[in-house]
Amino acid sequence: MSAEDGAAALSNVFAALADPTRRDLVARLAERDATVGELAEPYEVTVQAISKHLKVLEDSGLITKTKDAQRRTVHLEAEVFDLMTKWIERYRRQAEQRYRRLDAVLAEMNHPETQPADTDNTKEQAS
Amino acid sequence: MSAEDGAAALSNVFAALADPTRRDLVARLAERDATVGELAEPYEVTVQAISKHLKVLEDSGLITKTKDAQRRTVHLEAEVFDLMTKWIERYRRQAEQRYRRLDAVLAEMNHPETQPADTDNTKEQAS
DNA sequence: GCACTCTTCAACCGAAGGGTTGCATAAGGC
């Protein structure tokens, strides 16, 4: 079923978390497991709408459900987060390295005689 | 411009990265800046389609553009990644703590007098 | 068995997304 390649899986997880209601569901599930009805209660939309949201989260691998009588208890599966963080960290790191190189180049251009400032450039917040 | 509240900003970033083409653009921009035309070249879709993708990335804060003659040079803005990682880490950590507590409770239930030992862990391996 | 609760499925609707084509605009190259 959802044994797709990494790209599609990544798309699913990002898309799942792009919705504020679904993020809120995830936030609440981080605190404790809950049934569909409990999860739906705080929102103004119908239970069916929440059920749909939960299906999206389930398809993305972020949650699982277990039968408990006629209820379904929903659990957060935090491992899927790693998919995203790994992707993000990879490119963030790459971009940061690039900034450091750029800074070094700029430093050299501004001070051609002095040696380039060492690697521990505090690049931190720009803007 | 897009100085929205955190929730909407978060939705925008997640939604922006939910598309594989846009993720690929980000990946390439992590390596080096590029013009719109350069970015569009590898894909089969039209330049306008890529221009739209870049607009989505720009609205989410992930990229900026600078005028360079009639070209626009596109830069990656890696700080926005923090928005996501902070959100993710928060709930991942919360969920992990919950698992630890659960493990402790289960251990105590199985061995009320002894101190927590390994249980017949029905749960999958937690890293 | 029957009523009631919890959840999902199905059909539908309007809005948003990703794509297209076509045109407008802006800046070089001659």
Place this chain on the structure above:
DNA sequence: GCCTTATGCAACCCTTCGGTTGAAGAGTGC
């Protein structure tokens, strides 16, 4: 000036998405 390049904007098409209502399972509790 004029043609060409590079980009953005607008209108449109089709699909997906988030929501609704309505009905169908699936279990519990008398």
